[in-house]
Amino acid sequence: MGLQTKKVDYAFECIDCGKQQDAHNQVIYLCPDCSSDNTPDRPPRGVLKTVYDYSLLRNKNTSLSDLSLNGFLDLLPIERKESLPPLRIGNTPMYVFRELDGRPLPYFLHVKDDGQNPTFSYKDRASALVSAYAAERGINTIVAASTGNAGSSIAGICASRGQHAVVLVPETAPKAKISQVMMYGAHLIPVRGSYDEAFELSIRLSNTYGWYNRNTAYNPLTIEGKKTAAWEIFTDMAATAIDRIFISVGDGVIISGIYRGFEDLLKIGLLEKMPVLVAVQSEESDNLVRNMAGGHFTIKTSTTMADSISVDVPRNFRMAKQLLRQYGGEWVTVRDADILSAASVMARNTGIFSEPAAAAAFAGLLKYHREARLDAGTHNIVMSTGSGLKDLRAVEKMIRLPDAVDPGLTSLSDIRDLPPGL
Ligand SMILES: [Zn+2]
Structure with missing residues (x-):
């Protein structure tokens, strides 16, 4: 019952x-x-x-x-x-793979594809809960500062149910993501300044006009909404113990959310042991990982091309750090070049095309793989948090399109770089 x-x-x-x-x-x-x-x-x-x-x-x-x-x-x-909004939020697929580039893997590689959310990113889990909370209080306008994905997410979720979204972005935000915000009919306010300045302005607007503010970590529901993936993973894995979950980290909200979901299961008595969560950051945006040791918080300006995890001051640093320490989490950095390469390895081996910010998690797994840190028989999950179509500019740089051929072509021998066996 x-x-x-x-x-x-x-x-x-x-x-x-x-x-x-x-x-x-x-x-x-x-x-x-x-x-x-x-x-x-x-x-x-x-x-x-x-x-x-x-x-x-x-x-x-x-x-x-x-x-x-x-x-x-x-x-x-x-x-x-x-x-909750009418769109299908979460309940995204999880797949298992047993080989990479034709070589068998000693461990199980699972990929949870959250790029299949309505606006193609993990952020929909948070937006859905924020939208529901606002609806229950009769607030019809939601404001968010965003570098791209959170803004397009709240814009799409609001569009599905007649709520208004106001999205503030730094004027340098990627055009593809801004276009998505506008297509959903949200009110876009480009700000002459940084994400931090857009963040502060959005708070002033919500205080002045009574709009509900979706800023990440500032609104507690953004963390809580992101926990639902943990329950799905637990359900998908049935009785199988989970060893590691690799998660790309920017502000530290997704990793905290996933901890929260497993924490619920621990506290109810459904889960015996917390899986090891691995926080993966780009070396070019490592402000969470670098400050894990403690002491005075220091900022290194982020230059990573993975824009969704490009963060100078992680808004949920304090909670993420607490949870990583409490539950024996791990953290690692990867180079931007490794992230792009991981996106390619992942796409050609799994059929899942992820944006660079999401591929960072896969790059983290590949780093553990190279260092032989993944034991035989273990179950390792990579969270793919956003679709590759979100950010094509990054991958276009590494793709060299083949030359066109004459339509009268009679032999493949004239074509360069054909893969062996074709
Ligand atoms: Zn307090």
Whole structure:
């Protein structure tokens, strides 16, 4: 018998002081006590984590199918499933591969293809929850600062249900992603300045006009929405233990979200052991990984071509660091050249074409592979967080188109670079 109505209460809890905030009768973003001294040059304090009263679920020996019967409503900070947008969010496919470039792999390689979300990126999981939360409070306009994917995501999700999206982007944002925002009918505001300046302006606009703000990590639902992939992975893997999950990291919101999903399962008693999550960053944007050792937070200006993970000040650094430390996570950097090469290896071996920011996770797995750190028989998952069609400019640079042939061609021997065996 599944739980047919929502029974589990929830609150927002500050990751810095632990104080809980009412999540029902107010719209709140950061812990007011801890965020008052925040400055743009270091990761914000006072980010809120959503916590649930798990006792009811634990006492009832709740099964995964009980939870899924009700759309996992008891583990989401919304009141009704009907509040979610009509598009299919999440429930993306996971595939298993046993060889690379014709050579058998000693381990199992799984790829979760989140590029198959409605706007072709993982961010739809967060946008869907933000949209539902706004709908339950009668707020019809959602504002977001974005470098591309979060903006196009909230634009698409809002378009599906008659909500308005206002998207602020630095005027240098990639044109393909801006075009997607505009095609969904969102109101685009290019900002003469950086992402950080667009971020601050979006907060002023939401405070002035009462718009709901979707800024990543600033809004606690952006973290919570990203946890649903963990439940899907757990379901897909059935009784099989997961060894490692490779995740590209920019702001640290996706990796924190995936930790949150598994944390739910641990606390209900459905999962025995947290998988090892591996945070993968580009060497050209390594502000989360480089600051894991602690001490004064230092910024190295990001220059990676993987724009979705190009971040100077990771907005969810403090939570991601806490979770990586608490659960024995790992972190690694890869070169931009390795990311482009990984995108190619992944596409030709799996049929999944991912944008560079997503291929970074695959590059992380390949680095572990080269260093023989993946034991035989283990199950390793790569999160593919966005479609390659999002950012064609990056890969076009490494593709050399073949010369045209004469239509009267009679022999392939005149064509250069044909693969052997054709
Ligand atoms: Zn606090």
